[in-house]
Amino acid sequence: MPVTAKRRADTRAALLAAAERSFRTKGYSATTMADIAEAAGVSRPTAFRYFRTKADLVFSVQDEWQQTVRDVAAERPGTGWTLVRRCCDAVAEQIERDADRVLAAYRLSAEQPSLTAAAAARDRGWIQVMAELLAGDAADEPDALLMGAAIMGMINMAIILWADAPGTTDLRRTIHRGLDLLPAGPGSAKGGATAWG
């Protein structure tokens, strides 16, 4: 690993650590980017070079989820509900393993409207991912997008429910329940058959 790349990685990690610490102790809105930058030993503009917005410091966890989905999807190519389920499982597992960070992020976003907004802004990308898992090359068809959006809405709510009742709610089971409420299999779509079985 080249020196520059390593230093970049270190700086990024330092910013994340400083942010997490300060958000936890002082709260999100009371923490300024200047605070975080100083604690991480960089200048304020540099902090913005690493994280475009303050909210990105909270939701950087999600970056790893996208990678997980890509890995699972690449592992055994194919499309449809089965693939969606497998990816949901993988991400849910990852979330529960990393529960502390994720919980902190979602607690923050519950009390901070601007963070709710920022979290949702990432969904457009996730919807596309879901539509591709479902329909493959046909991901841009209205049906796939409609269903992808529905799935993402459901998953977000599952995470919220899980974050609201930590310890008592099983995230993976909640997501499965949600997928069951949706027509997560062949033969249950009434308005017209789809090829996602």
Place this chain on the structure above:
Amino acid sequence: MPVTAKRRADTRAALLAAAERSFRTKGYSATTMADIAEAAGVSRPTAFRYFRTKADLVFSVQDEWQQTVRDVAAERPGTGWTLVRRCCDAVAEQIERDADRVLAAYRLSAEQPSLTAAAAARDRGWIQVMAELLAGDAADEPDALLMGAAIMGMINMAIILWADAPGTTDLRRTIHRGLDLLPAGPGSAKGGATAWG
């Protein structure tokens, strides 16, 4: 109508009109609240008293939708998918009637990430509304919230698709199609029967 109330309504309308005009001609980010306030003949702080954020000026259309849903829901009490469909119809009709304003709002939010976020921040409220339409008093049950969130995700996507292809896409039909993809009726839920039929 008392004088005060009328003046408030006038000021609100003036702010909306000024904002719409300026967003259209100068663009969203190039328009400052000071511009809007000046054009509407009020001070900047007063503009913020009427609209808590700049984004609220864009999405104020949705306020009327909530009222429509409340009206339809009150008209004939009851719950379940039928009610959801009726409310969706009413709102879709209202949206298509008011197409210009809605299209402008969604075009803006497509090109402005911060607006995407703001739009999504309103969804939390809409999910609650949907869950109540579906399940009535049981709206806080996980099942209702999961499905409410799925419906809202789907509807948002339907609006996006409609806004992307104006004239060629029928919003009401797209939403119906989305509801059909979801188990919009009794007997199609696989993971367990619900009382929303």
Place this chain on the structure above:
DNA sequence: GATACACTGAGACTCAGTCTCAGTAAGAGG
């Protein structure tokens, strides 16, 4: 060892959003 390049700090700037304070006009009551 010289050169091109990427990253950085410093500092100024714009604008959203909040707050305080004082002025003013509407509405209630005599």
Place this chain on the structure above:
DNA sequence: CCTCTTACTGAGACTGAGTCTCAGTGTATC
């Protein structure tokens, strides 16, 4: 018709997010 309360407003200052420019410094390349 006059007073008093109440609600709305303008003025102006303030904080902090996010952007930009510029110059300096350290790495990678030849």
